[in-house]
Amino acid sequence: xxxITHTCPDCGTVVAANELEKNRVMKCPxxxxxxxxxxxxxxxxxxxxxxxxxxxxxx
Amino acid sequence: xxxxxLAGGRGTRLRPITHTGPKQLVPVANKPVLEYAIEDLKDAGxxxxxxxxxxLGREAxxxxxxxxxxxxxxxxxxxxxxxxxxxxxxxCAREFVGDDDFVMYLGDNILxxxxxxxxxxxxxxxxxxGIALQRVANPEQFGxxxxxxxxxxxxxxxxxxxxxxxxxxxxxxxxxxxxxxAIETLEPSWRGELEITDAIQSLLQDxxxxxxxVVEGWWKDTGKPxxxxxxxxxxxxxxxxxxxxTIETNAEISGTIDLAESATIESGAVVRGPVSxxxxxxxxxxxxxxxxxxxxKDCEVEHTHIENSVIIGESxxxxxxxxxxxxIGRNAQVKSAEGLLPEGRRLVVGENSNLKL
Ligand SMILES: [Zn+2]
Numbered sequence: 001x002x003x004i005t006h007t008c009p010d011c012g013t014v015v016a017a018n019e020l021e022k023n024r025v026m027k028c029p030x031x032x033x034x035x036x037x038x039x040x041x042x043x044x045x046x047x048x049x050x051x052x053x054x055x056x057x058x059x
Numbered sequence: 060x061x062x063x064x065l066a067g068g069r070g071t072r073l074r075p076i077t078h079t080g081p082k083q084l085v086p087v088a089n090k091p092v093l094e095y096a097i098e099d100l101k102d103a104g105x106x107x108x109x110x111x112x113x114x115l116g117r118e119a120x121x122x123x124x125x126x127x128x129x130x131x132x133x134x135x136x137x138x139x140x141x142x143x144x145x146x147x148x149x150x151c152a153r154e155f156v157g158d159d160d161f162v163m164y165l166g167d168n169i170l171x172x173x174x175x176x177x178x179x180x181x182x183x184x185x186x187x188x189g190i191a192l193q194r195v196a197n198p199e200q201f202g203x204x205x206x207x208x209x210x211x212x213x214x215x216x217x218x219x220x221x222x223x224x225x226x227x228x229x230x231x232x233x234x235x236x237x238x239x240x241a242i243e244t245l246e247p248s249w250r251g252e253l254e255i256t257d258a259i260q261s262l263l264q265d266x267x268x269x270x271x272x273v274v275e276g277w278w279k280d281t282g283k284p285x286x287x288x289x290x291x292x293x294x295x296x297x298x299x300x301x302x303x304x305t306i307e308t309n310a311e312i313s314g315t316i317d318l319a320e321s322a323t324i325e326s327g328a329v330v331r332g333p334v335s336x337x338x339x340x341x342x343x344x345x346x347x348x349x350x351x352x353x354x355x356k357d358c359e360v361e362h363t364h365i366e367n368s369v370i371i372g373e374s375x376x377x378x379x380x381x382x383x384x385x386x387i388g389r390n391a392q393v394k395s396a397e398g399l400l401p402e403g404r405r406l407v408v409g410e411n412s413n414l415k416l
Contacts, residue, residue, distance in 0.1 A: 001147075001242075001243065001245055001246060001247065001253055002243060003147060003150035003151055003153065003242065003243070005137075005151050005153070005154060007154055012135050012155075013135065013136045013137070013138065014109070014135065014136070014137040014138065014151060014152070014154060014155055015138045015140075016138060016139050016140045016141075016147075016151050018140045018141045018143070019138050019139075019140035019141075022140070029112070029117060029136065029138045030121065030136055031118060031121045031122065056247055057141065057143065058141060059141050059142060059143055059251045059252070
């Protein structure tokens with residue numbers, strides 16, 4: 001299974017795609033970082049793969 | 060070498076304690092379980108650590124760890140979100156790990172001897188992975204490894220009816236980056252998770268060598284209240300006597316006592332170690348604190364006999380009678396019903412609590 005993550009450009013916190021997709025737009029989960037992270041920050045191919053196999057990333 | 064500590068999970072077996080915080084922050088000998096993992100990694104020379112967080116307890120764990128400068132390690136947070144399995148957690152760390160090898164440590168486990176030997180054994184050969192094993196009496200309830208005489212893993216089997224050995228996998232691993240390609244080939248198991256044993260099995264099938272290391276000291280998964288008490292007992296057996304607090308004359312003290320600077324044992328109290336008493340806590344007169352007890356910060360204990368127990372902190376315990384084998388959550392009041400009418404016990408008990416009266 002392909003694991004898709006996005007790394008906050010400011011603090012290096014790694015966020016799994018399921019979390020980004022759930023929120024679409026979110027504050028970086030690191031407490032002292034206010035950077036906004038978006039599902040759209042992922043490359044098109046990764047977003048498409050995630051959405052096509054969305055069930056695998058839920059539990 | 061980097062480290063990743065898995066600190067997700069819902070802690071359902073530790074309710075009600077985990078209603079208000081993650082299981083990795085439950086204290087053992089007055090230190091959160093998670094800190095033992097950080098110290099073990101640091102002892103193995105690992106200072107770049109990824110902490111994998113799930114859906115619960117993210118803020119609490121970050122608040123507790125802060126920037127980690129006091130530990131001398133650098134923390135990167137990895138948000139796994141949905142609990143999609145240990146292999147998914149590892150896979151989320153791919154970018155953080157890069158081309159390094161890494162130790163994967165379950166954040167609710169405590170090991171007597173740390174991970175230094177596991178890492179050294181892995182580094183002594185050309186292995187794609189190294190797994191920690193422990194001899195158990197009931198291998199059919201664990202993931203079990205079949206190994207040759209040199210410790211090379213031949214096969215892994217999950218909860219086998221007919222175990223090939225009594226060597227159970229415990230929650231410590233070392234991986235080379237080869238594990239990431241193995242994880243990509245996996246499909247979710249029947250329980251919807253990516254299983255780390257499947258990833259290791261896939262490495263074996265591709266002809267990679269897998270090392271094993273049999274852990275000789277104790278190992279404890281602290282998932283349940285009785286495990287916390289057992290881990291607390293095991294750790295207290297190893298603590299140093301540091302009586303930094305106030306011990307009034309006529310307090311009766313024996314055994315190993317870890318007494319924080321601002322803690323007090325009043326005159327007339329009896330404390331028999333090994334015991335750990337944290338900052339701001341007072342053991343009042345007419346109180347017995349027996350072996351294998353940890354009392355957290357800012358507690359008052361009075362008129363009570365307590366032993367083999369953990370009081371997490373900010374609690375008042377003044378019930379007459381004996382308290383044994385107990386785990387008492389933060390800000391709890393355990394007082395006497397003596398003299399109250401009508402006669403009887405008075406309880407305000409949270410969901411999933413467990414009392415034996
Ligand atoms: Zn950030």
